[in-house]
Amino acid sequence: MTIVDVARHAGVSTTAVSKVLRNAYGTSPQMRSRVSAAVDELGYRPSAAARALRGRTWTVGVMLPDVRNPFFADILDGVAEHLDDTEYQLFMTSGCDDVTNEARVTEAMIDRSMDGLVLIAPVSAKERLTEVARSVPTVVVGRHGSSPTYDSVTDDDITGAALVVDHLVSLGHRRIAHIEHHETDPVRLAEMPNAQRARGYRDAMIAHNLAGEIDIASTSYTQQGGYLGARQLLARRIRPTAIFAGADVVALGALEAIAEAGLTVPGDISLAGYDNSALAAFGPISLTSVDQDGRQMGANAARLLVERINQRDRRTAQVKLTPTLVVRRTTAAI
């Protein structure tokens, strides 16, 4: 079942069929209806593989670091929702936790002539991302800074961290500690959200004249990281009265460590997370958290991507969304 069969069935040329299929310029209404009829009768579907050799594949690839992180799922929803109104089909990959894997996956997407890529929270070097974007329209989600080749969508993590600190301070807390995802590379310190959150925490503490109370446990954005980080903080000579975990999963781990230490939340210690994942909203947990509106981020990414596919040389754009604080039951006045 090829375009030739359809052309024969409709009694026209393959060119005509191709044009009708792509809504291209220069087809009469009667030709359109004849071709459409033939397509329907034969149940013809164009081969994306063959198309790829000449034109578009109508395929967008999304690189996801981890399917288990519900925040990424929100972003995905936003991308999917926007793409549903278009001809593009979304395919994604998951489990790209390091530079090597990311390279493999982006290569695979390029090899398959995908029309555009959405890279969610990539860890690759900026040069690598720039290079990828040079060969295919690309939108990077969750990396600060701008690039001449790719568009980017971020959440204002500095503001987000400040929201938490402001909230805790307004509740009377002064010994507010932070659990961060450890980072040393200078580029990453400027670009990665986790580093921005830590910076936002520091800045906000200083703004509240609490520079002397700054206390950071440097682990990783995992449940385990949260557990270990909280244990560190709880072992301090003077215990913090509040912990700002850099991510909800981190807060979850912290919750375990706090319970293990025989303390209660928010009675003995207040706890806030970041991401406002379903986990945070879940009743028995009910975690105060910063909401990034991943759906909105995803929708913006998809919009930018489609724009760039249609106009590859337009200037790159940087969309920065503003987070909000969702106060729940894990934070309370001191």
Add this chain to the structure above:
Amino acid sequence: MTIVDVARHAGVSTTAVSKVLRNAYGTSPQMRSRVSAAVDELGYRPSAAARALRGRTWTVGVMLPDVRNPFFADILDGVAEHLDDTEYQLFMTSGCDDVTNEARVTEAMIDRSMDGLVLIAPVSAKERLTEVARSVPTVVVGRHGSSPTYDSVTDDDITGAALVVDHLVSLGHRRIAHIEHHETDPVRLAEMPNAQRARGYRDAMIAHNLAGEIDIASTSYTQQGGYLGARQLLARRIRPTAIFAGADVVALGALEAIAEAGLTVPGDISLAGYDNSALAAFGPISLTSVDQDGRQMGANAARLLVERINQRDRRTAQVKLTPTLVVRRTTAAI
């Protein structure tokens, strides 16, 4: 950068390059090394699109109903792990919650000449699955019954449900209720895991001479469904002493309803789930649940798929794995 460039650079024919690239029969060692050198020097990568027109795309598509369900993520891990040892690249889609979406996605995968498909917990009619499998090697995960065209991997849901009932009976429970995902279609009653779990529950109750105590709330496999189902059950004149929720998310919803009714788990009522998701394992929840080993299921699916790609006419296989019960803190002696 095409195969022609590589051939020219290496001073051989394109055929030679193609053969070396595919480890095909009939290449001398020196030709192999010359070609490999040229490929490396030029940084050449074959176009999957062009390959698709003649041979394989080395692409496997996985259709996932919902990225948020951690059990599906486990299956995905298993598939990915097995595929990592092969040349195949995995791409997935998510959010196929109904028949229309499933049709769209499977079509999209076929259009793109993917070499094989893994369909996770599809809801499409069996005829549709059979048809898909006729045009591309397919493995169906999570649908009971056998097909002449696709291989399948399932968990023994009847045994799984029996494990829960046995456990609760051994704790002294008799009034054991079940929250099921409502199903009426006869084919689906035979094939869908949720229907099998309900059947397993019934059979086990009968086996324990508790036919008279069978009590089913028919809602859906969602948190909301669990909440509503539990409310129904708690409103009975004589309340059940234990609830077997057909899935962990259902148990979560039930947990909320139970708390709302002012009851405690497992003090007033025991609760068990199904899937042994990360949620079930999470400390504060600590839900007794049936473990399906999604990773194992995924690995089996990938193995079967690769086998079938290499030998399309071999007989279809049905792999059925045996679940285990993970007892935690939500079930206790009456």
Add this chain to the structure above:
DNA sequence: TTGAAAGCGCTAACAG
């Protein structure tokens, strides 16, 4: 407005 024909990058007969 319509169609003929070239060619996208690759694989697989087939011939040497």
Add this chain to the structure above:
DNA sequence: CTGTTAGCGCTTTCAA
């Protein structure tokens, strides 16, 4: 063992 060549199904000039 190596190379020539004819397509795979589609899009896109370029003429008619």
